[in-house]
Amino acid sequence: MRRIAMPLVAPFRTSFGTETARDVLLVRVVTPDAEGWGECAAMSEPLYSSEHVGGAAEALRRFLIPALPRHADAYGVNRALEAVKGHRMAKAALETAVLDAQLRAAGESFGRFLGAARDRVPCGVSVGIMNSIPELLDAVAGYVEEGYVRIKLKIEPGWDVAPVRAVRERFGDDVLLQVDANAAYTLVDARHLARLDDFGLLLIEQPLADDDLVQHARLAREIRTPICLDESIESAAHAAAAISLGACSIVNIKPGRVGGYLEARRIHDLCRAHGVPVWCGGMLETGLGRAANVALAALPGFTLPGDTSASGRYFEIDITDPFVLEDGHLPVPAGPGLGLAPIPEILDRATTSTEWIPL
Numbered sequence: 001m002r003r004i005a006m007p008l009v010a011p012f013r014t015s016f017g018t019e020t021a022r023d024v025l026l027v028r029v030v031t032p033d034a035e036g037w038g039e040c041a042a043m044s045e046p047l048y049s050s051e052h053v054g055g056a057a058e059a060l061r062r063f064l065i066p067a068l069p070r071h072a073d074a075y076g077v078n079r080a081l082e083a084v085k086g087h088r089m090a091k092a093a094l095e096t097a098v099l100d101a102q103l104r105a106a107g108e109s110f111g112r113f114l115g116a117a118r119d120r121v122p123c124g125v126s127v128g129i130m131n132s133i134p135e136l137l138d139a140v141a142g143y144v145e146e147g148y149v150r151i152k153l154k155i156e157p158g159w160d161v162a163p164v165r166a167v168r169e170r171f172g173d174d175v176l177l178q179v180d181a182n183a184a185y186t187l188v189d190a191r192h193l194a195r196l197d198d199f200g201l202l203l204i205e206q207p208l209a210d211d212d213l214v215q216h217a218r219l220a221r222e223i224r225t226p227i228c229l230d231e232s233i234e235s236a237a238h239a240a241a242a243i244s245l246g247a248c249s250i251v252n253i254k255p256g257r258v259g260g261y262l263e264a265r266r267i268h269d270l271c272r273a274h275g276v277p278v279w280c281g282g283m284l285e286t287g288l289g290r291a292a293n294v295a296l297a298a299l300p301g302f303t304l305p306g307d308t309s310a311s312g313r314y315f316e317i318d319i320t321d322p323f324v325l326e327d328g329h330l331p332v333p334a335g336p337g338l339g340l341a342p343i344p345e346i347l348d349r350a351t352t353s354t355e356w357i358p359l
């Protein structure tokens with residue numbers, strides 16, 4: 001296990017807090033045939049979900065790594081880790097590292113393994129809450145200039161209708177626009193949220209509580225903007241419940257949140273069977289997590305641009321070769337496994353601790 005410090009190029013403010021740097025937990029698995037990398041999505045504090053990077057490291061050290069079967073592929077690891085409740089981001093990092101090692105040994109890319117249908121994916125960008133509307137418009141102008149095909153605005157009570165209206169007025173009705181509340185509202189706000197219906201948004205993401213489905217189903221009957229769930233969907237079972245309850249009509253799939261890429265693909269398959277569009281969310285990943293997310297975003301059911309931005313959106317220097325936007329798209333890595341690896345001298349400069357756990 002390796003912890004790295006990754007300063008962000010600019011503060012990233014959401015309804016639950018402001019990030020200025022990422023304390024990232026990486027997992028490297030060494031097998032007789034290959035080594036593999038996994039990136040844990042957990043933030044430093046349990047503000048997005050109950051997981052946090054220190055807790056994930058502890059869960060890996062005490063429960064998840066010791067539970068690893070001696071000779072298992074990612075499917076065997078997935079089953080073995082089911083005995084541990086929760087800790088999905090920790091599980092995802094370990095499962096991904098095993099999967100990466102397995103695929104590198106087999107000479108198969110992540111995209112090919114997952115079922116990618118494309119060799120590049122259209123990219124959206126997530127824009128934080130800003131100190132003023134002019135500052136927001138300058139940031140959005142920069143991203144539109146860079147070629148991002150979709151803009152996502154973070155919103156919260158007091159920063160919602162006005163910024164959305166300003167972006168619409170400045171960039172027109174054709175720019176693909178959506179909002180993400182990170183669970184900042186309640187049903188009391190339903191009539192206020194209905195005011196966003198005038199702006200032709202693609203979706204409103206996670207308006208209500210992070211563990212709710214029933215109230216989102218009620219809200220869906222009171223607003224026209226399609227509801228997309230993020231935090232509420234931690235498994236394929238949650239996705240099935242959300243669809244059957246009418247809690248959402250779009251799902252943001254984040255492999256870390258749901259326990260790994262195998263469960264992410266299950267959710268993709270389930271949503272596709274129900275005609276529910278999905279897109280790939282982001283957790284400010286380095287190039288390692290970014291590579292796996294871009295491969296996932298190439299699956300056929302990912303019909304909406306994801307938060308798969310270029311490395312430069314968050315990091316001055318990425319620990320891998322950077323992802324660079326080309327005509328609003330990112331290429332799906334074609335090499336074995338993740339198709340890239342950390343650059344040793346950059347990784348060592350970013351490293352704050354390492355811990356070797358023998359099986």
Ligand SMILES: O=C(O)CCC(=O)N[C@@H](C(=O)O)c1ccccc1
Nearest residue numbers: 048126182281282283284285307309
């Ligand atoms: O582009 C990215 O990687 C970040 C996309 C994004 O907005 N992530 C949000 C989210 O709620 O989806 C987030 C930000 C910070 C921490 C957790 C989640």
